[in-house]
Amino acid sequence: MVANLQALRGIAAITILLYHLGPMLNRRFGTDFHSDIGAEGVDIFFVISGFVMVFAYAQKERSAWAFYGERVIRIAPLYWMATLALIVLFGLGFRPNGLQDYSLADIVTSFVFYPKVRLDGEKAPILSLGWTLIYEMFFYLVFGAFLWVRSTRDRVAVVSAVLLVVVAAGSLFGPESPFALRVYTNSIVLEFVAGCWLGYWYLSQPRNLGLPVGVAFVAAGLAVLSIEYYLQVSSSEYRIVTYGFPAVLVVTGALVAERSGATTCNSIVLLVGAASYSMYLFHPMLLQPFVNLAAKIMAPEPRMAIVVMPLAAVTAVVVTVGIHLGLEVPLTRWLRNLWDRERTARIPEGSVIS
16 A cells, blocks of 8 residues: 555544543543544545555455455455454443443444444444444445456546445435435445546656645645634534545645655554554443553543543554564465455466456
């Protein structure tokens, strides 16, 4: 991946972590964190995902089957483990990640990335953050279906057209339409489209626009977000505009800066970026017990939250980096090797392996 985008993934994951940490501190320390700051990390992830698919597969010949296998290996095993961890904690009497109840159907739909309203009324998988992975897998499903289109431009155009039609079709149905239909036709999927076009632009336009232009894009994105926070603009409707647009500006700025030579080289920053997926999945179940324990050890007063917040955040980052290095990396490597051997065994002798 482009180094600046890897670093940006780490920053996005940390902002999401802080976004979820705020309400936990409110409950235990009487603080008043009610800002949406941090929620836009998801939108940055989506734009980057669109970019990465175009950037990574532009020069690779992959069948849809091979592509889907690679994507499932990258996303599903760690997510399944995190989901199982929540189920175990719930069985032990805890209420991790706000989980109040679930059914067997909730487990099945969570594992297959299908949107469903949980038994306890939450419109999310058992691991609530999995709602974003439902969109990721849907995007992969559409993108992989058109890998046979050789031209990168044409492939991006076709994928964009399909997702635009899906979103447009969703507008024809009312709020009483099935929940899954409303999920799949949400305009947030257009953030993947924006990322795809950024990937095509980055590959086809080698012109260096200069670092000042990159900084200007990032500054513009942050300025838009700041104005929205000040005006208390809700992100619930038209998220593609409120959070998607500034996310595109920030990602574009990071790409322009990369091309100008301003590349992130700090190994710690890049490591945190590489660990962003582990951080995203596991941070809620790490933050919750940390905050609860801190509230028992020290006085549960708002001023103490100033101490707990950085300690909780740093602990979650360090532990999830450990999960990344000790579990995610070796597990993903092993599964990919297993998948490659299985694919090779199925290809007749003399065939070209894509």
